[in-house]
Amino acid sequence: xxxxxxIYNLFPRLYELTSAALGGLPTWASYLILGLIGIVLILxxxxxxxxxxxxxxxxxxxxxxxxxxxxxxxxxxLFQPIADVIKLLLKESFTPSKADRWVYFLAPVVAxxxxxxxxxxxxxxGGAGGILVDLNIGxxxxxxxxxxxxxxxxxxxxxxxxxxxxxGAMRTVAQMVSYEVPLVLSIIGVVLIAGSLSMVTIVKExxxxxxxxxxxxxxxxxxxxxxxxxxxxxxxxxxxxEIVAGFHTEYPGIWFAIFFLxxxxxxxxxxxxxxxxxxGGWMGPGLPPYLWFxxxxxxxxxxxxxxxxxxxxxxxxxxxxxxxxxxxxxxxxNIFITGFEAILWPDFPWPIILVNILVxxxxxxxxxxxxPLEEGFRLERYGIGIAKGMALTFKHLFxxxxxxxxxxxxxxxxxxxxxxxxxxxxxxxxGCGACVRACPLNIIHLxxxxxxxKGLIVERFDVEAGRCMYCGLCVESCPVGCLFxxxxxxxxxxxxxxxTVGMDRLTAPDRKxxxxxxxxxxxxxxxxxxxxxxxxVH
Amino acid sequence: xxxxxxxxxxxxxxxxxxxxVVITRDIFRAALFLVLCFLTIAGIYITLGADxxxxxxxxxxxxxxxxxxxxxxxxxxxxxxxxxxxxxxLPALAIGVLLLATLxxxxxxxxxxxxxxxxxxxxxxxxxxxxxxxxEGGFVLPFEIVSVLLLAAAIGAIVLARDR
Numbered sequence: 034x035x036x037x038x039x040i041y042n043l044f045p046r047l048y049e050l051t052s053a054a055l056g057g058l059p060t061w062a063s064y065l066i067l068g069l070i071g072i073v074l075i076l077x078x079x080x081x082x083x084x085x086x087x088x089x090x091x092x093x094x095x096x097x098x099x100x101x102x103x104x105x106x107x108x109x110x111l112f113q114p115i116a117d118v119i120k121l122l123l124k125e126s127f128t129p130s131k132a133d134r135w136v137y138f139l140a141p142v143v144a145x146x147x148x149x150x151x152x153x154x155x156x157x158x159g160g161a162g163g164i165l166v167d168l169n170i171g172x173x174x175x176x177x178x179x180x181x182x183x184x185x186x187x188x189x190x191x192x193x194x195x196x197x198x199x200x201g202a203m204r205t206v207a208q209m210v211s212y213e214v215p216l217v218l219s220i221i222g223v224v225l226i227a228g229s230l231s232m233v234t235i236v237k238e239x240x241x242x243x244x245x246x247x248x249x250x251x252x253x254x255x256x257x258x259x260x261x262x263x264x265x266x267x268x269x270x271x272x273x274x275e276i277v278a279g280f281h282t283e284y285p286g287i288w289f290a291i292f293f294l295x296x297x298x299x300x301x302x303x304x305x306x307x308x309x310x311x312x313g314g315w316m317g318p319g320l321p322p323y324l325w326f327x328x329x330x331x332x333x334x335x336x337x338x339x340x341x342x343x344x345x346x347x348x349x350x351x352x353x354x355x356x357x358x359x360x361x362x363x364x365x366x367n368i369f370i371t372g373f374e375a376i377l378w379p380d381f382p383w384p385i386i387l388v389n390i391l392v393x394x395x396x397x398x399x400x401x402x403x404x405p406l407e408e409g410f411r412l413e414r415y416g417i418g419i420a421k422g423m424a425l426t427f428k429h430l431f432x433x434x435x436x437x438x439x440x441x442x443x444x445x446x447x448x449x450x451x452x453x454x455x456x457x458x459x460x461x462x463x464g465c466g467a468c469v470r471a472c473p474l475n476i477i478h479l480x481x482x483x484x485x486x487k488g489l490i491v492e493r494f495d496v497e498a499g500r501c502m503y504c505g506l507c508v509e510s511c512p513v514g515c516l517f518x519x520x521x522x523x524x525x526x527x528x529x530x531x532x533t534v535g536m537d538r539l540t541a542p543d544r545k546x547x548x549x550x551x552x553x554x555x556x557x558x559x560x561x562x563x564x565x566x567x568x569x570v571h
Numbered sequence: 572x573x574x575x576x577x578x579x580x581x582x583x584x585x586x587x588x589x590x591x592v593v594i595t596r597d598i599f600r601a602a603l604f605l606v607l608c609f610l611t612i613a614g615i616y617i618t619l620g621a622d623x624x625x626x627x628x629x630x631x632x633x634x635x636x637x638x639x640x641x642x643x644x645x646x647x648x649x650x651x652x653x654x655x656x657x658x659x660x661l662p663a664l665a666i667g668v669l670l671l672a673t674l675x676x677x678x679x680x681x682x683x684x685x686x687x688x689x690x691x692x693x694x695x696x697x698x699x700x701x702x703x704x705x706x707e708g709g710f711v712l713p714f715e716i717v718s719v720l721l722l723a724a725a726i727g728a729i730v731l732a733r734d735r
Contacts, residue, residue: 061573136600169696173626180634184606187641191599203645210638230696358729365722372715404729 041321045160071165075152083297084114089331090338097342097426099435121293124286129193132283136192141284141291144185147178148298155305156233158315158322164233171232172224175306176217179261182295183209186270186280189292193283201279204349205270208260211353212267215360216257222250222371223310226381236314244311245386249367249393251311253360255336258303260356262296265341269352304333343426344419358404363396448548448558451505452519454498456546457539461515464489468507468516476500477507494539499532508550517546578618585611599644606637623696 039046051070055063088103088111095102104110128137154171156164168174183206190202224230226246227238235243244251260267270279281292308314308329317325347355370392374385401412437444446452464481480493508516521544526532538544548554588611591604609632616625703710 133597133599136603168622170622170626173623173630173696177626177629177634180630180638181610183638184603184633184641187638187645188603191641191645199645203642206638206642210635213634228700357725362722362725362729365718365725368718369715369722372711372718376711 042158042160043321044158044323048161068165071153075149075165079149079152079298079301080294082301083294084118086297086301086334087114087117089334093335093338094342096430096434097339099429099432101434101436101438104438118290121286121290126286126288129195129283131194133192133194136188137283138192138288140185140188140192141288141295142185143188144182145291145295145298147182147185148295148302150178151175151299151302152305154232155302155309156236156314157326159233159237167231167233169229169231172220172230172235172306172310175302176213176220179299179302180209180213182299185295189284190280193280195283197277197282198280201270201276201282204276205263205280208263208267208269208352208356211356212257212260212360215253215356215364216261218361218364218368219247219250219253219257220310221368222247225368225371225375232309232314236309236316239313239316241381241383241386242311242313246381246389247311247367247371248390249363249396250371251307252393253364253367254310255307257356257360258307259337259340260352262299262303264300264337266344266347267352268346269349300334300337301330304330304337307333339423339426343422359400363400366396444562445559446520446522446547447561448555450518450520450522450547451503451549452547453521453524454496454501454519454534455507455539456517456519456544457494457536458515458517459491459494459536459540461513462491462494463513463515464491465512467510467512471506471510473504473506474500474502491536494536496534496539497532498534499529505549514551517551518549520545520547574618578615581611581614581618585615599641602637602641602644605640606633609633609637620693621695623699 048067051067052063055066058066091113092102092104092110102110103113106112106116128134153165154168154174156167158164186202186205186209190198190200190205193199223235223243226243227235229235229238259265263270270276276282281289284292305326308326312329312333314329315322315326317328320328370389374381378385398412401410401416405411464479466479466481469475469477469479474497476497478493478495478497479491481489481491484490503518505518508518546554548558585608588604588608592601592608595601595604609628613625613628613632616622616628703714
């Protein structure tokens, strides 16, 4: 009963402490209070993790696209979701004048509540306290509850009385209803092996994670859930180029935020369910169980983001064809095979793993051969194409981002960069005025007077930098080489007159010259930052 | 006690929403009330300890049937102008009352085998599974055949729906 034990079994220990503290109360009161605590914990958990997920998604997708992603608000941009929520809260709230108000305002609520309800049966850790309630219909409860959010989408699409909303809702619902069939059928394989619908028992039965015993089931379930939660490449409902934002087009500010919460809550739920059903839930060596759970959830979510940043959107007919021609029959075949295996080899010996993976490969190849999604569809071409794309986005993770943390971090421009205005070396200038004559815009103004000895003294050397077009003719025409292009590139000023650059600023020591038209200077210059990857990496 | 309160609340809501389905003029709202009605009936199943039935009720009646109804409404042109009226109001009322009377009569007349005291309500899932998938006297073979049958139907549908 040391500190490690407490950390390792955090949730059961907390549960024991709470129930001990409530020991004096009658049973129903302690039951009620424990339940309320659990509900509040789940609410906070979901909202916090959703905010984390929003940040994580934007950062990781940024890396997949060789960008940095949002990193300004708070450490590493962690407060970005908070800033987003505040922005949404402060937005003007309006209702479309023709909206069916009751339906319109109830829709986000109906959409978001199932996302929370699902977490009642998701086990974070074994033992009491690791799960709110271990229903013996666990996975069926999840399937049933998540269908309710369809109604919310419908209500939003109808209540807004906007054609884009309606089309978006129709698309969403057609998609959700179609993909629900293979989704539920693929769960049956898991249930057959585990011999239970309870989420806790399913995890406990996974001495070998079910992803190995049920590779085909996993694939169908994962793709089906992606479609259920409308994530890319199944995100037809928010195909911006076609139907604005789909069913939530007409929702402003906070109402939109609720839909957003529902979407990410469902993404979190799906990650948690995949973890529980196929990846062995909280089980893993060394680390505390709940940490294993979160690591696996994050892993599943990362795979979703990986798919999102690689694959383009489906077309509507392809979407339906994929559900009904591929996932649905394959899910049925999966049930058939799993049922046989469950009867013949009830304890699932390890060669079954290899057999199942082989069967999956053969089935996928055969099915794509017999039922091409459209004319000319070839698994050899498209499958390899998808694999290549996935490999490419994965490689991007290890590349240097194209964007930099400006202004803390700056890129070194080319050595012959024609940067801001001019740099003047007054000691060498003879006041010959060649630059003035060379300037096609007449923006260099030179005033000289006779010196005490031979030659001229420069009194005024102004450049109207606001009009400069960086042609560099002045630099090229200078016979003594006292004029250079600058290396800086920030042009903004607060006042108009600052755009006329005088002699004192042209000669200031912090103005760095570039090697434009001065090739002899190139050797001392720092090398240009190259964002292109080294050879061999595309 | 708690179960009794839950039952009465659910019963009241389900009857009210069922009435609303019939009375509401806006057909889309009527469909939504139907969803609420199905949901409360699932709740009543839970108070009776029939958890499997409750989940299936939500899954099928809300997830499939209501969605189908709403889908049909969305595809209907005239739905925006309220419920399409017709002359079947009185016959429908008569048939409804007749059906209700039959049901009430049947419930009252049937000699129910009432067990006192009530046995503890137990989760039904394990029992259903044991009955269905018991290797002796279960329905394992029909279950397998069903999956083959559905597969055949699906492939048939795909072949029929192909362009060529």
